[in-house]
Amino acid sequence: MGIFGRKREAKPSGRHAAPEVVDRSGSDDAEEIEPQLSETPDGPFDVADAPEDGIPRIDLGSVKVPVPDGSQVQVEMDPDSGGVRAVHVVTEQGQITVSGYAAPRSGGLWKDVSTELTEQLRADGAKVSVGMGEWGLELSAIVGDVALRFVGVDGPRWMLRGVIAGPQSQASEAPGVLREIVRHTVIDRGDAPMPVRTPLTITLPDAVAQHIAEQQQG
DSSP: OOTTSOOOOSOOOGGGOOOOOOOOOSTTGGGGSOOOOOOOTTSSEEGGGOOOOOOOEEEOBSEEEEOOTTOEEEEEEOTTTOSEEEEEEEETTEEEEEEEEEOOTTOOHHHHHHHHHHHHHHHTTOEEEEEEETTEEEEEEEETTEEEEEEEEEETTEEEEEEEEEEGGGTTTHHHHHHHHHHTOEEOOOSSOOOTTOBOOBOOOHHHHHHHHHHHHO
């Protein structure tokens, strides 16, 4: 990929490989994969193991997300609560959203979430394919003219979910961009007890929060 200005070695084989998602149209496809905590040495990283690699990231509190050259950051506010609903990194290949959730120590939350997500997408009329990627299960979906790719990573008491939504014309390049951002994301779950599936709180950098506040006042 090289979107962060550093070259990666040749594509690995085995469980670190990132093959194309294959179509498995059965309803039990996601249940065939045994969940396991990520042991990928090159990310995403728990804050305790985060490297000092100099990669620019936007600090959102619970997640520190890489911002590739040429991309833009968009903040989605919740009009009811006034809080932050999501933060998106917009690239040429599509809009990327990375979210953290509280998870059990044993892992396996992404398996359950991906199964539910697959069922929900298919119920909404989307064409969904399920396959294996760099961290395990990946979902690919077509909704109208939009191509979606979902990845999930089970970490120590957290689960990270990443999704890219973009035009079908960019569908071949989009998964690689998503994986690169997920790979370099840092997760800071905190030590407080939380129910499983609780979204990790997003906080905006002071400069961004001030800019949004000024826009809302204007």
